[in-house]
Amino acid sequence: MTAATGLVIRETTDTDIPAMAQIMSEVNPSHPWTPEALAHEISFLQSHPLGLHLAQWIVEDAGEPVAVAAILQFAGMYHPDRYHAEIMVLPVAERHGIGTRLADTVAAHLRERGAREVLAGAYEHQPHALAFLARRGFTEAMRFYDNVLELTDFDLGAWAEHERVPDGVRVLSYPQLESELGPEAALHAFHAGFAEAREDVPRTGEATELTVEDFRRRFENPAVYPDGLLLAVTDAGEVVALSELWRVDGSPARLNTGLTGTRRAWRRRGLALALKLAAIRVAVSAGVTEIWTGNATTNVPMLTVNERLGFRPRPAFVEMKWGGV
Structure with missing residues (x-):
């Protein structure tokens, strides 16, 4: 690896997406990206009606991509002065000052934008990355576990009684709901249940309203798995709970798991557990x-619920915050 002074840092173009996805996947193999999924995410952010900000950089050493950085705003937790920062350096390129140079580039851009709050993070088993953020004024805000369920020996038969749902409620996949209600009515019913359930999910900032159009665009994601979208639906067609499965391209x-949640009036009736079991049944069949799944600590x-089913935590992701809005 050459010294950092021989590196080129430049803003990305669409032609960099495959290299960016490869770097992001190698740096964080627990959450791989495909070029298609990354292109969808970039397109969603750039075209969002909130005017979400997105800036990305790539670092090349002798023409070879070795690191990426991004500043972005998420629609689900939006404030005009809140930004999320990401810096990813390939392991072979670490300890050569690349992260420092990228952090300086990101910090200068954030100053130009007048950022008042910045969220970034690293895993708890990456103390050097957490110390790097701490030196730049970041403090811990929240932790999130990756929880993993091994299905090889999962005994669905032992959970049969917990798959039952209250009278007047059925478990349907999203395609089944579409066939009963029609595509547009099914979308609105799913959105209504999802939007209420997500409001109480722990996060480091207030949740932004989820519009129907935002929700519709989720189905453009190449990772969507319609048969893995499991819904608890009343006889009147109301979605009162849900548990989502999403594909992982290349795996x-x-x-x-996306969101698992229940509308407030229907909580403590075993719906979350029943839907998690329905999702496990779909996964085993596939x-x-x-x-x-990811959960705030x-x-x-x-x-x-997850621990009861046998999910086991991996090292937590530590979200760090600078400033505040």
Whole structure:
């Protein structure tokens, strides 16, 4: 590896997306990216009606991409003065000052934008990265576990009684709901249940309203797995609880859990557990051997359900914050 002074840092173009996805996947193999998924995410951010900010850089050493950085705003937790920062350096390129130079580039851009709050983070088993953020004035805000369920020996039969749902409620996949209600009515019913359930998910800032159009665009994501979108639906067609499975491109033996949640009036009736079990049944039928989910360490109700099912935590992601809005 050459000295950092021989490196080129430049803003990215669409032609860099495959290299960016490769770097992001190698730096954080627990959460791989495909070029298609990254292109979808970039397009969603750039075209969002909130005017979300996105700036990205790539670092080349002798023409070879070795690091990426990004500043972005998320629609789900939006404030005009809040930004999320990411810096990823390939392991072979670490300890050569690349992270420092990228951090300086990111910091200068944030000053130009007048940022009042910046969120960044690293895993708890990466103390050098956490110390790097601490030296730049970041303090811990929240921790999130990756929880993993190994399905090889999961005994669904032992959980049969917990798959039952209250009278007047059925468990349907999203395609089944579409066939009953029609695509547009199904979308609105799913959105209504999802939007209320997500409001109480722990996060480091206030949740932004989820519009129907934002929700519609989720189905453009190449990782969407319609048969893995499990819904508790009343006889009147109201979605009162849900648990989502999403594909992980390049990892056919794994599915990720999106949101599992229940509308407030329907909580403490076993719906979350029943839907998690329905999702596990779908995964087992598809030959999947692992389900991954992410949970804030403060989300005791969901952590309790997951631990009961046999999910086991991996090292936590530590979200760090600078400033505040």
